[in-house]
Amino acid sequence: MPSLSQFLLAVLQAVLFLAAAPLLSGFMRVIRAKMHTRHGPGVLQDYRDIIKLMKRQDLRPPASGFVFRLVPVILPATLMVIAMGIPVVGRTAPVTAFSDLITVIYLFALVRFFFSLSGLDSGSSFAGIGASRELTLGVLVEPVMLLSLMVAALLAGSTDLGAIGTAVGTLQMSSLAATVMAGVAFAFAVYVELGKLPYDMAEAEQELQEGPLTEYSGPSLAMIKVSLALKQLLVVAWFIAVFLPFGKATSMAPLALAGSFLLFVLEMVAIFVVVGIVENSVARTRFRLTPRHSWLGVGIASLAFVFYLAGL
Amino acid sequence: MTTPLELLALSVALSGVAALAGLLLARNETLAIWSAGLGGLLAGIAGVAAGLLALGTEPSVFNVAGPYPFAHFVLRLDPLAGLMVAVISFVSAVSSVFSLAYVREYAGRGVGAMGFFLNLFVGSMMLVVVADNGFWFLVFFEMMSLASYFVVIFDQDEEAVSAGFVYFLVAHAGSVAIMAAFYLMANVAGSFDFAAFRAAHPSPLIASIVFLLGLGGFGAKAGMIPLHVWLPRAHPAAPSHASALMSGVMIKIGVFGIVKVGIDLLGGGVLWWGVLVLALGAVSSVLGVIYALAEHDIKKLLAYHSVENIGIILLGVGTGMIGLATEQPLVAVLGLMAGLYHLVNHAVFKGLLFLGAGSVIFRMHTKDMEEMGGLARTMPWTSLCFLIGALAISAIPPLNGFVSEWFTYQALFAAALDGTFLAKLATPIAATMLALTGALAVMCFVKAYGVIFSGAPRSEHARHAREVPAPMVIGMVILAIACVGLGLAAPVIAPVIGGIAAATLHAPVAVLADGALVLPGAGARTVLSTPLLALMLVALAALPIVLMAVFTGARRGGRRTAAPWACGYLPDGHMAVSAGSFAQPIRMFFRPLYAVRKDVAVVSTAISHRFAALVAQTRRSEPMFDRTLVTPVIEAVTGIGRRTQVLQNGDFRIYCLYIVAALVALLLVTLR
Known part of the structure; x- marks a missing residue:
């Protein structure tokens, strides 16, 4: 069981992630504006949007049920629990009881379950199609995610994210090729999970009126928007924790912690700049052709597995 | 202090009583529903107690020499059987409670018989998992299959009957495979007792054949692909509380059997x-x-x-x-x-x-x-x-x-x-x-x-x-x-x-637990804690609630609901996503796998065709049976009758003569 200080650190980490989520979505908007060579809003624009939405009416369709009302609470809560189980500054997660890779994958499934169910529960057809697509993407991506992490876990000898990160960070993985391939496959899966172009199937703005979000308004919409940004932060933090865990603090010395945190932020920024560039330079994939892309992911992950078996 | 086996006997006896009560009280349907339901509930409670008591103890064995040397009646309640008994009893107890109201839906269609078959089904499942002799195991296994077959065809419509037939055939094909496996083992062990099976050391080839036969037989019961064809037809046909028992519990007997044969008996x-x-x-x-x-x-x-x-x-x-x-x-x-x-x-x-x-x-x-x-x-x-x-x-x-x-x-x-x-x-x-x-x-x-x-x-x-x-x-x-x-x-x-x-x-x-954590074995470097997870999910849910509450004051009242967006049209029930359209992407992406189902379904349709053929054959052979067996008998009887009618011609003087003749004849017999 975690000690009290670990526990407080975990809660602090979760709240910080939540607080930083609108900053991320603001940052992505800035990058988009830059790519479009226009003056966009400032980085803090999404905070203003959230506060504005919080003051608006909360309307819901007459056909919606209790799930629809619960989801704006369940999503942030679940994502914050995930945030407690991801190693950020140290080698291990603040709460190791949440940092098993299977636990994390299934907690994301919890998010997916309720996010898409809220779409069906609204009774809107756009939201329903968005929900169907969201879950289909999950079906296509989850095996890739599991197989790539499984290969990394087998190389590290444990399914704990901290343990895998430690093995990668201290260069103790017996097979470099398998690790790199697993990392590539996982990066692909993470990118799909981000829900950005070319894979923003569920919330495709032009086609689906933002999918499961269609019927949300006011504070509920604010909470879900924050949650979606938080999810993007978390999947990238997850990738960094497993495959780029370098410069982690090994002691509780303030300087080491600060250095590790700074490095983490820099990695985040770098990854999201790349994501922004990709997102703004491609068109949306045709939905019915996505399996071709996901098969590529499966292929890379399988290759990693073969490399692991061959001991390369 | 009662032993687990006594409780188990009590539970089975209660099931039997409830089954008979359902049958005897069939006239009064309300009474039949309550007696079958409450009997099932009590049997379930006794069974849960028996199962839980057996979990941590040494196996307890009950042994009476059977009527034949190969059929020793041996019951063995080991922890694995205890777990199965507890699971069966728990689900059956709950479904009995459920049945008290649910079975009213079937009023007027023989609810007494339903209570009889369901309680018989539960009782035989309990006996299957504790039977420690191949002969009795098969007897109870058959009882279980037959009782559930009658539950499946309860609706008596064409779909239920044909589903029941597919189930009947697959279940019995499975039984035959299991029987063959037990015969092979008995050949090596010299007895049908599972204790002898455990002690026997069959050659690797025999062991593999026994395992494959067992896997096939029990796999069919479990609904394992490709032996699953009966399951999606039979379970929906049965009444829902019976489906809960069949899907929740009975197919687990198949898994239990695989564990029994593969691990327990063959080691x-x-x-x-x-x-x-x-x-x-x-x-x-x-x-x-x-x-x-x-x-x-x-x-x-x-x-x-x-x-x-x-x-x-x-x-x-x-x-x-x-x-x-x-x-x-x-x-x-x-x-x-x-x-x-x-x-x-x-x-x-x-x-x-x-x-x-x-x-x-x-x-x-x-x-x-x-x-x-x-x-x-x-x-x-x-x-x-x-x-x-x-x-x-x-x-x-x-x-x-x-x-x-x-x-x-x-x-x-x-x-x-x-x-x-x-x-x-x-x-x-x-x-x-x-x-x-x-x-x-x-x-x-x-x-x-x-x-x-x-x-x-x-x-x-x-x-x-x-x-x-x-x-x-x-x-x-x-x-x-x-x-x-x-x-x-x-x-x-x-x-x-x-x-x-x-x-x-x-x-x-x-070592699987440490305080509030679960872990996969000592020295494992990963842990999980569901209580902590639940606690944090609830605790962190407070944050968005508080956040939304903080801004309540700034919000204006007014409308609470608004029709969903439908591109400016009036929303209509037909616009909502349906079960078919929701799963459409998966049907599209995994099309080849659905083709496999068609291929496998051939087995099921083949069985259905056989069934139709069998019915036709029966219809044809029924009159033939009449002609060759029933009609001659009837004709002979009526012929004899007609001939004896000569005696009875209606003239009372002749009748007097008969009486005198009879009296003389009797007199002669007694005087001699």
């Missing part, structure tokens, strides 16, 4: 047995859920999910057998424990889901999900319970399905970490299949819940639905609480089931 064996079970498990889980997704009949959907979950249980059992064959006791215990844990969990959440489906059908009078919709507002308890069941079966943390799947992954991981090359190759693939299954199950249950309980009502029945009667709600609530409890109490339950697995495998007990 492990070669590596490929485990890999074969693992492969069948992986195929069953993926295909089961993919076929479930395409269904819009709620009970068929659930029945295909039973195929899926049997697959997941077999993944655990297969890993256990791999561990046993490669002499890795920790892997063996972890794998079998994960399988047994999922067995318990599936009994609970599938029972819950079938009872939920039964409640919905009770009000909707249809099994088609497309006719439902919007029931969450009119049936709040049913919808909440169904949601909990859906979350549990989709392995959503922190509920019970997640815990057992977590252990399954950990077992697969442990087997992949250091094993032979075959194990290293097979187990990560199985884990990937499990991940695919998990994602598809989430999709399927979002669809099921969403189409039944969400959105606008799609039919007149759905608009006027109301909550089901109290006994049905109580039954569902008990199982929903069990789903949550089996998840949150994992640190208590995992070691108990681990102990059962270790006792079955004769392996050292593995």
